[in-house]
Every structure is written in structure tokens, then in C-alpha cells.
Amino acid sequence: MTGWLELIRDIASGIAFAGGSVFILIGALGLLRLPDFWARLHAAGIIDTLGAELMLVGMMFQAGWSQATVKLALLGLFIAITGPTATHALANAAFVTGLRPARLAKDESHSFIPVSSTGAETQGRDER
Amino acid sequence: MARPLIFLLVLASLWLALSGLFMTMPLILGLFSCLACLLVSYRMGLLDDRDTQIPNMIRIPAYSGWIALEVIKANIAIAKVILSRRPQIAQQFIRVPSSQKSGFGKALFANSITLTPGTVTVETANGVFLVHALTHDAASPEAFAAMDRLVTATETGQT
Numbered sequence A: 001m002t003g004w005l006e007l008i009r010d011i012a013s014g015i016a017f018a019g020g021s022v023f024i025l026i027g028a029l030g031l032l033r034l035p036d037f038w039a040r041l042h043a044a045g046i047i048d049t050l051g052a053e054l055m056l057v058g059m060m061f062q063a064g065w066s067q068a069t070v071k072l073a074l075l076g077l078f079i080a081i082t083g084p085t086a087t088h089a090l091a092n093a094a095f096v097t098g099l100r101p102a103r104l105a106k107d108e109s110h111s112f113i114p115v116s117s118t119g120a121e122t123q124g125r126d127e128r
Numbered sequence B: 001m002a003r004p005l006i007f008l009l010v011l012a013s014l015w016l017a018l019s020g021l022f023m024t025m026p027l028i029l030g031l032f033s034c035l036a037c038l039l040v041s042y043r044m045g046l047l048d049d050r051d052t053q054i055p056n057m058i059r060i061p062a063y064s065g066w067i068a069l070e071v072i073k074a075n076i077a078i079a080k081v082i083l084s085r086r087p088q089i090a091q092q093f094i095r096v097p098s099s100q101k102s103g104f105g106k107a108l109f110a111n112s113i114t115l116t117p118g119t120v121t122v123e124t125a126n127g128v129f130l131v132h133a134l135t136h137d138a139a140s141p142e143a144f145a146a147m148d149r150l151v152t153a154t155e156t157g158q159t
Helices: A002-033 A037-063 A067-096 A117-124 B002-019 B024-043 B054-083 B103-115 B141-156
Strands: B092-097 B119-125 B128-133
Touching: A002 A037, A002 B054, A037 A067, A037 B054, A037 B103, A037 B119, A067 B002, A067 B103, A067 B119, B002 B024, B054 B103, B054 B141, B092 B141, B103 B119, B103 B128, B103 B141
Parallel strands: none
Antiparallel strands: B092 B128, B119 B128
């Protein structure tokens, strides 16, 4: 019985590892192929989300019902929260310093004029 | 008064989950570290923040499942763009209206937009976000409106 369970577990973690690797490779390829900073942000997003999370899922299958799985699940949760926050910080810094994509199909950013870093901060904060 | 107690409980369970130690001395040290963390949070003013109420947390698991599906769909779409022979990218800055009232709701919506590949929240203002999208498909207003409705339902606890 245990032999079967281990086989199923190995297959499941293998699929997760393979999927994660494919998405990390695609993300790396995107970092090289896409034209500028703004487009490359999205390629990095693929590595951040499905790439990292599928790797963690594969490790969870290997760890089984143990404390390591709890830690891995918490890691996945923290990556899902801090990943987009870091991406937003990068994008916001690029926007405030005036970096723009080479070609824009549509631009509605005129009302968001980055006056100064302190001005942007008070604008984004909601009143208590 | 309930808020610091709940926070202490969450901290203690996190400490137990990460350490896995049930001996007397580590437990005492863990309790002290939780209390120190509580004190620091109190001095930072995090505990009198009315933005998050406990009942709202009930809807978080359902929302997490929905956002996980959206992230997988968006990942496949952007992977197709990267792998195509001539990437069909149409970069754009678009305004996305947000109907959330609390800081927690706004942060959840902005983070959800950034979490799905193809869209990144660049700047926030009152009731509207500036979002950078990689393609026309990623920038569809209907998808943002659907996500906005779900986040507001999660925020208020109503359907």
C-alpha cells in the first residue's frame, strides 16, 4: 500500500516541479526577449507567481503531512503577498522618476503627475 | 480590547507552527517574543487600526481560490505572448476605478492586480488606480470590474 502512495506522491511532485521549471524558464526567456523595463516586469511576474508557487507545491508533496509542509504553505502565502508588493514598489519608483515605455498603445497617466515623492505619498494615503 | 488578544493568539500559533517545540523553556521564550512583538505593534499604532474587522476574514479563503485560478489563466496568457514568434505586446497605462473604502480593501485590490501577470498597479489615488498592462487582452475593463466587485464583497463581507 505504502509503495503505491509514494509512487503517486512522486508523480504529483514531479508534475509540479516540471510545471514550475517550465514557467521559470518562460519567465527567464521573457526577461531576455521583451523590449523594455515595463514589459519585463510582467515576465518577472510569471517567475514570482506560478514558477515559485509550483516549486513550493512540489516540495509540499515530498514533505508529506509534516511541519515542513506547514512552513512551505506559510512561505507560499508570504511570497503571494510580498511578491506583488515588491513589483509595485519597482514600478512606482520607475514611474515617479519618469521612465516610460518605448511605445504606448494607450496612455491615461496624465492625471497622475509625479510631483515629488512626498506629494505622491500623501496622495495615495486615505484619510482616517 | 479583543484585537490585541486575537493578534497575540495569531502570533503564538505562528510561533508554534514554525518552531514545533513543546518544551517549557522554549515555550516561555516564545511567549516573551510574542509579547515583545505585540508591544512593538501597539507602539506603531497597528492595533487601533479599524480598517480590518475580524468577520471579513471569513471570505478570504474563497477569494484566495478565485484569485489563484485568475493567476493561472493570466500566467498561461502571458507565457503565450512570450513564446510567440512575434510577441503581440501593446503596452498601456490605464485608469482602473476602485470602489473599496478601507485601506485593507484597496491594498487587496491593488495587490491582486499586480499578482496577475500582465497587469501591474503603478500609482494609487482616491478611488482610482493607474495600471500598466502588457497586452490589450490583459487591459480589458470587464475583468477589472469583476475583480473590483469581488474585492469589495470580500472587504464588506456582503455579496
